Amino acid sequence: MRLPKIDNLEITEVSEDILLVHQTDPPYFFSCCDGLLILPKKKRNNSTISLDLNIEQKYVNLLNNIYGPISDYINSHGHLDHTCNVHAWEEIGATIHAPYPESNYLLNLHNFYQGFGFNEELDYEIVEEFAILNGYQGCKNVNAFKPGETLEFEDYNINSISFSGHSKAHVGFFLPDEKIFHISCLGFDKPKPEIEGFGPWYGFKEASISQCIKDIKKAEKFFIQNAKFLTSSHSYVVKNPDLSPFEYMRHKIKNNQDKVDRVLKLHDVLETSENKIVKKLLKMDLFFPKKKLKGAVLEVYRFWESWIIRKHLHRSEFFRNIQEN
Numbered sequence: 001m002r003l004p005k006i007d008n009l010e011i012t013e014v015s016e017d018i019l020l021v022h023q024t025d026p027p028y029f030f031s032c033c034d035g036l037l038i039l040p041k042k043k044r045n046n047s048t049i050s051l052d053l054n055i056e057q058k059y060v061n062l063l064n065n066i067y068g069p070i071s072d073y074i075n076s077h078g079h080l081d082h083t084c085n086v087h088a089w090e091e092i093g094a095t096i097h098a099p100y101p102e103s104n105y106l107l108n109l110h111n112f113y114q115g116f117g118f119n120e121e122l123d124y125e126i127v128e129e130f131a132i133l134n135g136y137q138g139c140k141n142v143n144a145f146k147p148g149e150t151l152e153f154e155d156y157n158i159n160s161i162s163f164s165g166h167s168k169a170h171v172g173f174f175l176p177d178e179k180i181f182h183i184s185c186l187g188f189d190k191p192k193p194e195i196e197g198f199g200p201w202y203g204f205k206e207a208s209i210s211q212c213i214k215d216i217k218k219a220e221k222f223f224i225q226n227a228k229f230l231t232s233s234h235s236y237v238v239k240n241p242d243l244s245p246f247e248y249m250r251h252k253i254k255n256n257q258d259k260v261d262r263v264l265k266l267h268d269v270l271e272t273s274e275n276k277i278v279k280k281l282l283k284m285d286l287f288f289p290k291k292k293l294k295g296a297v298l299e300v301y302r303f304w305e306s307w308i309i310r311k312h313l314h315r316s317e318f319f320r321n322i323q324e325n
């Protein structure tokens with residue numbers, strides 16, 4: 001099919017009338033994520049469905065002009081890069097669906113603030129400033145679904161699949177008719193095959209590295225057995241039997257563990273308190289270069305990185321040895 005040319009949008013046809021859309025110039029680091037447009041097709045859906053495509057309002061409006069009406073929008077989880085612009089889809093008439101309880105984070109930023117445990121360490125104003133920088137606006141109504149539930153639209157079904165290591169309600173999606181497996185934020189985030197991303201992300205108290213590893217295994221098995229195509233929130237289309245996304249994600253987690261282990265092994269971090277070790281490691285900028293960051297942005301990055309460090313500390317045998325001695 002002929003694809004429209006829109007500045008700053010990359011549109012790829014994954015399968016017949018199913019498009020992967022990517023905004024190339026997000027206004028801020030966490031304001032956008034890639035997603036799918038499921039266009040109308042006979043014996044499928046009469047109106048377009050947008051699957052976790054969080055892009056700026058002006059692009060939502062442009063796509064609506066071309067492919068509208070857009071009846072439904074499906075969100076994958078409550079992180080900012082998946083929630084900031086969802087209101088724009090609601091404004092053009094789409095019904096919003098999101099996994100419970102993170103569905104509530106789309107309605108009100110206070111729910112996001114408390115739900116992800118920011119309230120235990122940061123003032124609301126800090127998180128609010130950061131969310132506004134990324135363009136967050138709340139939605140009026142959201143239909144909640146249970147992670148793992150099948151979503152039914154006219155004659156068309158979409159399976160949601162729970163991948164809870166990244167966030168408790170985080171889901172991937174499977175389009176059974178086209179065999180497209182959208183893994184959302186599982187951690188395959190390479191913009192191009194030759195460019196590295198951050199990998200799986202677990203910078204919140206509720207995230208879990210061991211669950212991420214289980215999720216990657218579950219997704220790999222599912223992909224091998226059921227899918228033709230793999231898409232994700234921050235990457236390109238991969239075709240079965242290419243298993244490089246799963247190798248990449250495992251490799252990134254192992255690399256992160258090695259970084260923390262190396263520091264514990266080489267440096268004198270024998271303080272008894274975990275908090276002191278975390279503080280020391282935070283100063284080393286192991287995961288995020290923070291020298292140029294200021295204010296709310298710095299606070300939020302420190303918050304995330306402290307959880308990433310803590311999770312790797314708990315998995316480190318060097319740390320366990322320190323604790324035992």
Ligand SMILES: [Zn+2]
Binds near residue numbers: 185
């Ligand atoms: Zn996320």
